Amino acid sequence: MTDSKVRAEKVRTLYRQTTAVLLTNTINSVIVCVMLWNSAPKSQLLGWITLLGATSISRMLLFRRYQKTPPAPHAAELWGARFVVGSVTAGTLWGGAGFLLLPQASNLSQLLITFVIGGMCAAAAGTLASHLPAFFAFVAPALTALSLRMVLFGDSTHVIMAVITLIYGFGLFAVANVNHRVFTEAFSLRFENEKLLGKLSRAQSRLEETNRTLEERVIERSEAFRKQSEALRDAQRMEAVGRLAGGVAHDFNNLLTIILANLSEIIENRQLGEPFIAILKEMHDAAVKGADLVRQLLLFSRRQRTVSKILDLNHAVSDMEKLLSRLLGEQLTLRLVLSDSHLYVNVDPTQIEQVIINLVTNARDAMTSGGVATIETRTVELREATDGLSPGRYVLLLVSDTGSGMDSDTRHLIFDPFFTTKDVGKGTGLGLASVYGIVEQSGGHIRVSSELHRGSSFSIYLPPATPLANAIVTEGLVGRTALALDKPSKASPAATVLLVEDEPTVRAVIERILKHEGHRVISARSAEQALALCEGDTGPIALLVTDVVMAGMDGPALASHLRSVRPEIRTLFISGYSRNHVIPEDAQDGRVRFLSKPFTYASFMTEVTKLLTHPATDSADTHRQ
Numbered sequence: 001m002t003d004s005k006v007r008a009e010k011v012r013t014l015y016r017q018t019t020a021v022l023l024t025n026t027i028n029s030v031i032v033c034v035m036l037w038n039s040a041p042k043s044q045l046l047g048w049i050t051l052l053g054a055t056s057i058s059r060m061l062l063f064r065r066y067q068k069t070p071p072a073p074h075a076a077e078l079w080g081a082r083f084v085v086g087s088v089t090a091g092t093l094w095g096g097a098g099f100l101l102l103p104q105a106s107n108l109s110q111l112l113i114t115f116v117i118g119g120m121c122a123a124a125a126g127t128l129a130s131h132l133p134a135f136f137a138f139v140a141p142a143l144t145a146l147s148l149r150m151v152l153f154g155d156s157t158h159v160i161m162a163v164i165t166l167i168y169g170f171g172l173f174a175v176a177n178v179n180h181r182v183f184t185e186a187f188s189l190r191f192e193n194e195k196l197l198g199k200l201s202r203a204q205s206r207l208e209e210t211n212r213t214l215e216e217r218v219i220e221r222s223e224a225f226r227k228q229s230e231a232l233r234d235a236q237r238m239e240a241v242g243r244l245a246g247g248v249a250h251d252f253n254n255l256l257t258i259i260l261a262n263l264s265e266i267i268e269n270r271q272l273g274e275p276f277i278a279i280l281k282e283m284h285d286a287a288v289k290g291a292d293l294v295r296q297l298l299l300f301s302r303r304q305r306t307v308s309k310i311l312d313l314n315h316a317v318s319d320m321e322k323l324l325s326r327l328l329g330e331q332l333t334l335r336l337v338l339s340d341s342h343l344y345v346n347v348d349p350t351q352i353e354q355v356i357i358n359l360v361t362n363a364r365d366a367m368t369s370g371g372v373a374t375i376e377t378r379t380v381e382l383r384e385a386t387d388g389l390s391p392g393r394y395v396l397l398l399v400s401d402t403g404s405g406m407d408s409d410t411r412h413l414i415f416d417p418f419f420t421t422k423d424v425g426k427g428t429g430l431g432l433a434s435v436y437g438i439v440e441q442s443g444g445h446i447r448v449s450s451e452l453h454r455g456s457s458f459s460i461y462l463p464p465a466t467p468l469a470n471a472i473v474t475e476g477l478v479g480r481t482a483l484a485l486d487k488p489s490k491a492s493p494a495a496t497v498l499l500v501e502d503e504p505t506v507r508a509v510i511e512r513i514l515k516h517e518g519h520r521v522i523s524a525r526s527a528e529q530a531l532a533l534c535e536g537d538t539g540p541i542a543l544l545v546t547d548v549v550m551a552g553m554d555g556p557a558l559a560s561h562l563r564s565v566r567p568e569i570r571t572l573f574i575s576g577y578s579r580n581h582v583i584p585e586d587a588q589d590g591r592v593r594f595l596s597k598p599f600t601y602a603s604f605m606t607e608v609t610k611l612l613t614h615p616a617t618d619s620a621d622t623h624r625q
Contacts, residue, residue, distance in 0.1 A: 095142040254506050358434065447461075528553060
């Protein structure tokens with residue numbers, strides 16, 4: 001491609017010098033005519049100058065045509081050939097002038113013609129050197145004819161002049177050849193430079209584009225890092241608050257256990273008057289409300305026991321439509337936008353319904369002047385990790401409203417326990433905190449999007465579940481732990497009970513309840529003390545009542561050790577944490593049960609009775625196996 005461009009540029013250089021060359025040619029022909037007018041035949045002189053003029057005009061027209069429409073590089077050879085034709089015509093005419101018009105008698109005229117032809121050939125070594133065929137086409141006929149005429153004169157002087165002329169021609173060829181190489185190298189270097197400049201320009205453009213892309217990526221990565229840092233700080237803050245809430249809930253559960261157990265026992269005292277009973281019941285109801293707040297704290301800290309099942313989220317939402325409509329009231333509108341396909345998730349049905357109720361309640365409170373609460377379900381695919389969510393497929397539960405919205409400061413605090421923007425007495429600040437805990441405990445993730453006066457949107461991402469043959473479609477609210485005042489309808493047989501509780505006051509209350517029901521109680525403040533007491537007591541121990549989380553050996557480890565030496569023993573775990581994993585797998589046989597704190601006298605004795613009246617054959621058979 002470069003060679004063709006070089007050839008085209010050589011031809012273009014010929015046509016760029018046209019005016020000067022033709023003007024010089026015309027002037028020289030006029031000078032020759034004037035000088036030879038008296039010595040040369042006028043007819044030959046006029047015929048020569050006429051032919052030369054016609055040739056000059058033809059070449060001028062050819063040059064103008066070329067300059068008007070410069071040809072493409074592939075047509076350079078054709079235009080070079082046309083120029084060569086013009087050059088060979090002009091060279092032949094000048095050679096003819098030297099051959100026909102050179103007078104033998106006039107040395108001055110000979111010198112003039114020789115000088116003019118030689119000078120034009122010397123000029124051609126420069127002007128026509130870019131295209132050597134054009135140079136040869138002009139110089140060869142001009143000098144050859146002139147030299148031949150000198151040889152024909154016959155004398156030695158003219159023969160020497162002819163030889164000198166030919167030598168001069170070879171010298172011009174050497175000069176033209178050098179000039180030709182200079183042209184070639186210059187044009188080649190020019191196009192190579194242009195090529196390099198083009199590459200450099202493209203490289204610079206790519207570099208600039210790369211820099212722009214890099215800057216954009218740096219900005220994107222910086223923004224992503226900022227968001228991830230904020231998300232990490234939020235997660236760490238929420239985790240710290242969760243641990244604090246869980247610890248507070250545990251301690252409050254112990255306190256509420258003492259209050260509720262004692263209150264229920266006092267209320268059963270028939271010697272008290274009705275006014276005192278009413279007061280105690282009010283205290284009991286207040287303690288139950290406190291237990292409900294603690295339960296929500298445990299939900300937030302993800303320490304509430306869950307019973308996960310595979311259910312269709314669409315049907316769960318549909319079955320709640322009437323309940324949610326009544327919750328919103330007549331001034332607000334409920335809109336359901338549910339996926340056409342089944343959306344199976346593995347969650348606790350009660351807790352997911354609580355999530356929906358809490359979010360709809362929050363939407364209702366944000367729309368004081370009317371509006372629309374929308375619940376949407378669909379499947380989403382995340383192509384890259386963002387805001388703590390890994391790439392993959394999720395089931396999306398979206399609850400949005402057209403209410404007052406929130407500013408950025410409020411958005412960062414809405415999941416904190418006891419944070420609320422509602423008036424005093426109209427909210428505990430635990431609704432969204434429990435939603436956060438339930439979603440995180442279910443393996444999901446919650447996002448909130450909100451602006452002032454533009455409503456809020458809560459997006460819950462849940463891992464999809466594979467439907468099983470026994471997958472449920474809906475399940476109603478299973479209710480909360482009963483804190484009833486009624487005593488168990490069935491009395492338990494008297495037995496020896498090993499009580500292990502590290503909280504002295506709680507231990508004292510439970511011990512008093514068991515003794516009041518006629519049981520013998522072995523009381524210990526730790527698992528290690530309990531094992532020591534068991535070694536010193538050779539009688540049968542029917543029931544182990546133990547706290548779950550204790551310093552040193554915990555409740556499950558103690559129960560496992562005792563079952564290995566006393567296979568007949570039943571176990572009642574009590575805890576303010578309500579973790580799933582604290583119940584051993586063999587709890588399904590009825591010999592192991594779990595009771596969440598706080599509990600009442602009645603609820604505690606109900607669990608004790610169930611364990612003491614359970615058949616013991618399963619235990620013995622299992623142990624023998």
